[in-house]
Amino acid sequence: EEMSKEQVIEYLNETVKPEEGVIPAYLLGDQTVYDLEHEKVFLKTWIFVGHESEVPHKGDFMTRELSGYSIIITRDNNDEIHAFYNMCTHRGMKLCRADKGNKSLFTCPYHGFSFKNTGDLVGVPLQKDTYGGKIDRSKMGLHQVRLESYKGLLFGTWNDHAEPLEDFLGDFRWYLDILVGRAEMEVVGAPQRFVVHSNWKVGSDNFVGDSYHTMVTHGSIAKLGMVPNATYSKRGFQIHTENGHGLNLGTPNPDFAFPEELKDEYKRNLSPDQYEVLSNLKNMIGNVFPNLSFLISHTKIKDHLISNTSIRMWRPIGLNKMEVIAWMFVEKNAPKEWKERSRDSFILTFSPSGIFEQDDTEVFTDITEAAQGAMPFQKKLTYNYTMGLHREPAEFVGPGVAYDDKFTEANQRNFYKYWMELMTK
Ligand code: FES
Ligand code: FE
Incomplete structure (x- = not known):
């Protein structure tokens, strides 16, 4: 039977417990939740x-x-x-x-x-x-x-009363600076667009905090030796800030994967701490709440380590359907040849035909399908988000709450905490 809006909010309050790592499966499979999300999240925040x-x-x-x-x-x-x-x-x-x-x-x-x-x-x-x-x-x-x-x-x-964008991004700007403020950046070509039969939250969840899947879902890529050190180590940091934003920093990396020619430009645009993070970066994967994910990843092409920078949006077009829109970025002042190789590395990995993308979207689709089955509909099933609940935050040069390796679900808990705040307002 259809629940009223008030009943849904009450039910959410009873059943969703991000701080304890309890997220019910019906959040990905219930049309009433999806409709309420449009009103409470997508018409209220910055998109x-x-x-x-x-x-x-x-x-x-x-x-x-x-x-x-x-x-x-x-x-x-x-x-x-x-x-x-x-x-x-x-x-x-x-x-x-x-x-x-x-x-x-x-x-x-x-x-x-x-x-x-x-x-x-x-x-x-x-x-x-x-x-x-x-x-x-x-x-x-x-x-x-x-x-x-x-x-x-x-x-x-669409919200006239939304706080200024800079406040909404808050401390997370420190990391966005490394992503797109490190140099003059430009989008290459038109964004790629493709439809995946997945609830949008699976994409955000995966990028905000799921480093744990890489060694299994993308295991074949490591075997091919196409990523640095040929391992998916958990080494690095998982960090989140207010308003549900979060990222995973893979580090250290002995090879500088950005154009050498631009070191001065990077230093001009970044603080010494931010520059230090950039030069030691192995990868950087995160999500700006609600549905803007981003990624710096390195690929070895012809023995050169090349970084590629991209952002992608999981645009909801239905309960079980989203349009993925992916923008690839390059440094405007990078040598032409470097730009081309960076583009190749993007297409090989995270474009619609990319090897990582194919792995991930299979999983996204199947999770979404299962979430719409009879058991989630009866609201009995919950997912387990307890990884790392026992851990204390660590020191990190940047702002936010940091953990000193990437295998925790603290960021997903933070994502759903803010989601709940908006949904139950
Ligand atoms: Fe009449 Fe635009 S001019 S609808
Ligand atoms: Fe993945």
Whole structure:
């Protein structure tokens, strides 16, 4: 029987105990939870929509989905970036139906109203005849969507009362600096998009804290000798901060996997501690709450260790379906040849056909399928998230709560703790 919203919240409070490592399977298999999640999580927090380098020139625009609803992101003639609800203010037609392009004027396909890329309504066909020249264009600009940037990462929110993006990211910015603030970064090509039959939380959970799976799920890659040291050691740190964010740092790594030419640029953009982390990095995998995961991984190609940097979004399009959108980044000032090799290493590992990606999505799909079976529906099954519950945090140079190896589920507990906070508000 259908539960009311209040009953669901009450039931969540009774059954979900992140601090004790108890997460029921129905969270991945129940439509009521999914619907409530849309309202309480996706319409309330900051959601990633793209990177500034995807609209590099004046007049560039792209359309993106912000929690399921289309928005237009533009760069105007003063180099300012805007976001608008993709709806004509006359009769509600979807104003722009292209993925991306360059133009400063958007003309509605229905009656031909035209809007500048600043949102202003500038043209109404035959307005003297039809409105007697009396239409107030100043009140009919496109609806602005709240958009903020951190180091080029653009986030939008439907929540007028959401805290500023920088506060929402909080201490986690220290790690995002290493990811995308270490140098001038640019997105390579258009993002790759593919559909996986998985609940979105499986992806976030995997990237936020599941280093434990790598030695089994990806065991074959180690055997091929394609990752540094040919092992999936647990060595490194697992770290989380407020608001559900978390990451795993693989370290140490004796070989510098980034372009040598850029060492000065890195040092200019990072603190000495951050630079130290970067130079010893073996890999870095994490998640910005709720569904923006990221990854720096190194691959050996022709005896050279090459890093690749990417972010991916697990965009929910149903209870058991998500669109994965993956953006690959390179240092803008890296040598051309290095950029190409970094791209090869990305395609080999974490693109839709990549060897890691294939391993992971198999697992994501099967977990989601099982979560929708009869047992989870009867709400009897719980997952076990108790790994590392007995451990004390360790010292680390960066902010947040750190553990001195990666095999713990502290980050998943932190993820679900914040998820619960939002869901039961
Ligand atoms: Fe756009 Fe009428 S709906 S001009
Ligand atoms: Fe994996």
